[in-house]
Amino acid sequence: MAGIINPATCCQVCIVAKDLDKTAAMYAEVFGVELPPVYSVPEEEIAQTKFRGIASGTRARLTNFNMGQMVLEIMEPDEFDSSWKEALGDKEVVFHHVGFMVDDLDKAVKFFDEKGCPIRHHGKYPGGEYLLPETAEQYGFLFNLKYEPK
Numbered sequence: 001m002a003g004i005i006n007p008a009t010c011c012q013v014c015i016v017a018k019d020l021d022k023t024a025a026m027y028a029e030v031f032g033v034e035l036p037p038v039y040s041v042p043e044e045e046i047a048q049t050k051f052r053g054i055a056s057g058t059r060a061r062l063t064n065f066n067m068g069q070m071v072l073e074i075m076e077p078d079e080f081d082s083s084w085k086e087a088l089g090d091k092e093v094v095f096h097h098v099g100f101m102v103d104d105l106d107k108a109v110k111f112f113d114e115k116g117c118p119i120r121h122h123g124k125y126p127g128g129e130y131l132l133p134e135t136a137e138q139y140g141f142l143f144n145l146k147y148e149p150k
Helices: 020-031 083-088 105-114
Strands: 010-017 061-067 070-076 093-101 119-125 128-133 142-147
Touching: 010 020, 010 083, 010 142, 020 061, 020 070, 070 093, 083 093, 105 128, 105 142
Parallel strands: 010 070, 093 142
Antiparallel strands: 010 093, 061 070, 119 128, 128 142
């Protein structure tokens, strides 16, 4: 039986931090690696970020630590509404999602929607897009469905 997500496509684990620079420095020390570059979510014209169906305009900062098959993504939310800002609340650091590449984004969205997990957060980046259905309550964490057309 084929599932909606191939577990072999796991590509990302994400935490959200109040202070990206401080948190990234802690991980760089633990891993014994250089700090990776920090960048921002693309501008609204590219990212078209929506949080719960409403355009957000977030330009959250992020960095990625290469961990072999996957990356550890650390996000620092800005003042705009986003899944990252909501998850962080008043905490210093929180777990946010696990990312998987999908071949058919529409099929995955339909699957989760039928399970009562509507889209929580959606955005685009050069070369692809991502969607986070509201899966935390049912599955214990958020899925990040990443799609990059061939």
